[in-house]
Amino acid sequence: MTTMKEIAEQTGVSVSTVSLVLNDRDAGRVKASIAAQVRDTARKLGYRPNPLARSLRTSRTRILAFVSEEIATTPYAGGIILGAQDAASTLGYMLFTVNADGRVDEETEIATLKRYGVDGFMYAKMSNRYANVPSSLGDYPVVLVDATDREGRFPSIEPDEFRIAYDATKRLIDAQCERIAYVGCSELMLAQDGRLEGYRRALEDAGRKFDERLVVNVLNNGPALQAVSDLFDREKPDGVFCFNDARAWYVYECAARRELTIGKDVSVVGVDNHRVFAETFSPQLTTVELPHYEMGYWATCKLVSMIEDRDLSDLQLPHTTAALPPLDAPIPAKIHCTLIEKESVRR
Amino acid sequence: MTTMKEIAEQTGVSVSTVSLVLNDRDAGRVKASIAAQVRDTARKLGYRPNPLARSLRTSRTRILAFVSEEIATTPYAGGIILGAQDAASTLGYMLFTVNADGRVDEETEIATLKRYGVDGFMYAKMSNRYANVPSSLGDYPVVLVDATDREGRFPSIEPDEFRIAYDATKRLIDAQCERIAYVGCSELMLAQDGRLEGYRRALEDAGRKFDERLVVNVLNNGPALQAVSDLFDREKPDGVFCFNDARAWYVYECAARRELTIGKDVSVVGVDNHRVFAETFSPQLTTVELPHYEMGYWATCKLVSMIEDRDLSDLQLPHTTAALPPLDAPIPAKIHCTLIEKESVRR
DNA sequence: GTGAAAGCGCTAACAG
């Protein structure tokens, strides 16, 4: 590891000059020729600043904290973290990923993170819901990921649940489905609210009536299959919008037992949570792809823009979220969803 | 953040004394009464050392790096990382988790990690295979996770693939299955080698003959279902050991189409990769639980023991890996697998 | 036993 001191010695200037130049604060303060020399030997020696030493002075570490509760249990958490990591890396930051879920106390973790001098926090839930941000985070820049701050203090990045459901249902309408069911989630959460509303509105916008009997909310378990089965027998749906791919599997199973072909007798759109199912088991499924990677990416950009007071709006997302695919595409296709950014009420 | 200086002033001693005491290096160097006073005010002020400042002097950061390639695509990566994090937290370390898979160059990431002064590296693959550890890691403590160093330079933690297959097959034998098939993985990897060998040996130890026709190796795709279907028609297996739960699904599907009941007409043991499937879709499946969490945990302990030259053998794993469950358990049960630790050939 | 002093690598006032 070469240091500024070495560069200073080699170039025959003082450390301060080197510091000035290498931090690009030499405009009209250091002679251009000297600056050039400094930069030259720096490059020659392969100089890279020591972030720890710098932090000690500036009390800025260029380290971000990603605090999550359900990192282990949720398969797609990886996507969010990956996006966050890529963004951090691109912006010159490092990421401490900690889970507050396990046997380690959340407050302790946050305290440790603070001691390490992180510049800001991402606070993530693993499916869109209201969150209580710990008050210990109050004086730091914070961005919520896949969650909404119940008190409206912090900005957040989350999927547009309403639009997900609206687009998915619209897709089924456009595919000429007459009896469109919704297999939802009986757990109380933001996502479920938005989804149900989007489903209802898409139907109404198409001049149809919302019918409660076509809706069933279930969990991931045995009774769920029975409930979906009942819906099939009672309502004979020809199109189903599913809360996620675990729910889609019940539909898939019910259809198989009735010798109905997915994509022909009954069209299914499912929101893709696990990926396993959509990719491996049911190629006939139309999936709404949740942009987890992008969520992590955007959240990080947002956080950095808050920290540095920098405008990051020119930053291109590596994978752009597209709108609905064209309708002449075959029904098994992917629907991309967009993200929304909620601003903090009081910053 | 209270500093040593403040403690020194409050107690009326010098900073060096405080440092000595608070690092427990005061045996016979500082008067006991003074030491007590120092500790007292430290506690009163809620003193916590600044790890950055300490690192600058000691060039030890108590930060570990977890470098992985497939963090995003593999659902169960979270378990490994969670285990690593919990262990790190318990041992007083932080964890930088980076993926070398994305758009960021692995060498660049490693260089950055080094600049931040990490004390050691975990290098993880997401299913047991040979790995080429980058030479830039050569002079650091390194532990491989779910992989084996091709050159034998570094120790590793990995599942005992042979025993997984042996135990699973034995279980089917004990369940009175006569025609036990193996649905394996056609990708070349360590895990597959060990699994096939364990399957074969369990059969032979039971006095049965290994029969190639009962083995089919597939990928995760359409032709896979066909291949398993052919095996069913041709061999009429009454027991199947599956490489992972994605493969188990093909078996499940084939059975359903032939009106065979899993757990009655045909017993299935699958290694659980995704969890989704086993938990949500097929409660009849006997699963071999891969101890991902434990792998991460152990790897971290191993790494720390290398860094600190500390003996961590007394450290209890939070979830212990059990042996086979008793045979009077109903066939849908969980089989726990053990981990093995490979030592480096030359350290 | 205890404290003064130096220094890890870097930044930022302030002289000159």
Next chain:
DNA sequence: CTGTTAGCGCTTTCAC
């Protein structure tokens, strides 16, 4: 324009 100086919070040698 450039160098000197001080100091971020901590550890560590070395006098006293």
